[in-house]
Amino acid sequence: MIRLFAAALACVLLAGCTTTNSRVNTQAAAVRPAAGTRIVLMTPDVDLGLLTAAGMTEPRADWSRAARDNLASQIETAVKARQHAYSTANPDDAMTGRVGQLLRLNSTVGASIMTFGYTNALPTKKGSFDWTLGEGAQALSTAYDADYALFFTGRGTYASEGRVATAVGLALLGVSVPLGQQVVYASLIDLRTGKVVWFNVAVAGPSDDMRKSEGAAGLVAAVFKDIPL
């Protein structure tokens, strides 16, 4: 019986709000772009899938598409409310040449920050946040006619009904089964220096379902809570 209550309590605790964890570049001279700075908003890169009963991930293009569009529109709304000139661009349209290389470098740097910038921090990265694309990022500044670029990435799964049933069933036996989880991260890059000036990662809460417009709004608001814009 005690175990049953513990399982129920865990469910309540796990179903919290969206959690975020941001980093600000410790090497950048100034993090906050001046008013009127040109910012290019990159189309979010989103991959979502269905978590099957046994825990396999089945890609769902319709969810990914809906979430991408919802996030793009919420990001634009959020930036519009601030004092900067902005434009939008889709990185998938520019995957060749130097610009394509830099965009792929940015994806790799983002993934590395996720892997080595937080819990598994590299010894050289402890206590500092000095990730950069290098000065070559100026090519992006020229290509997109912008001073800063804002990237947004989303990955995650939503549990199938079978998965939820399995989780409920096993919770009664005291076994906790992870349900779907969605992680998004955003990075603001100073295209003149290449520095990642601000980075934030969020684990979406159940009310912030990015497949829906309101959910995406809540998620973007949480991620942008301390964005230096």
Next chain:
Amino acid sequence: MRTRIALSLTAALAIAAAPTAAGAQRLSGERPSAGSVEEGFWTASDKAERAARTSAELNTDPALNAYVRGVACKVAVEYCGDVRVYVLDRPFFNATMAPNGYTEVWSGLMLRASNEAELAFTLSHEVTHFERNHFLEAWNAEKNRQNAMLALSVGIAVLGATAAVNSGSAEAARSIMDATGNLIDVVYLAGMTAFFRFSRENEAEADALGVRRMAAAGYDPRAAATIWTAVRDETASSQFERTRKSEGRLNVFATHPLTRDRIASLEARAASLGAGGDDGRARYRAAIRPHLSAWLRDDLRRRDYGQTLFLLNRLAVGGEDLGVLEFYRGEAFRLRRQDGDLHLAEEAYAAASAWPDAPPQAFRELGELRRKRGDVAGARVAFETYLARAPQAEDAWLVQDSLQSMGNPT
């Protein structure tokens, strides 16, 4: 209790072993409906294809790509417009066709096919996976198998296996940030690996319909068995015991178990279709000739000299390209470094040097081995030939130095 475990095990195995229904045939130009599982895989494949287009491993020779596409179209017939072929420079035997029609043919396969008919068979095999929607079947089968495994582990949990309880709690206790690292690209990876797990039934169907498809395109169906035989024999000649024991799993994804039965059944099918048809040997060789040297150099990086030497013998059967092939035979011996290999290497370099297509490096290596053996006059001739053939070589100064250090001929 033991009976109950045994029972649930049986149930799980029954689900796992249940034969999958034959794949529904797809229509040419067909796209999956929005929100379907298939659409998810198409999107993942589109992403992989975009990455391949800018990959450093992509072979960008337009003539080679046009040639392989032409062969693919010849066997794909109604799906010609759906299939997009990319040749990737990867030294392993592999070809895959993703559900969206994105097709990879690896240089390791191009190097191992001895004629156009063998390439046509491997492509016909892949087109059949594509035509019959095998990837979707494979995915559903895997999902059922995993669910059955889950049911089994639930059974164990009911029986009170506390270890499962503990690991479950540990799982839940993992910090949020720790979990996020593992989520990166999980969708993409999960999607792609699913393609490479076809069932034995799927493979048999792809073989059977593939042979028919290639024969219908005018190719000699006997090539189906000859390429797999070569792959099996190459595996048997591997340097490594583990590879030799794997019975023909040269493919990096290890999805094509090459049993004797499979080859026998391909031979029987070819016989029933009647021999004859084109094997396109000369056309094929002409198409891969410009890449032989680079691909063989890649193959040596696998450091399986037993396999490379087997491959070189197979390529040399028709007596073509012997300058290049003998040079790489020499390289294989030189790098293998077993007893007597330096002697074998010198012989191979010497054999290469007799052919007009010998790479200049054959003379440099020949000179080096002759010098080590004390054959100063022979070394001098070889080094001088190297310098004459490759005057701009980066290491020309080194070879000149070697020549000087050997002193003047008396």
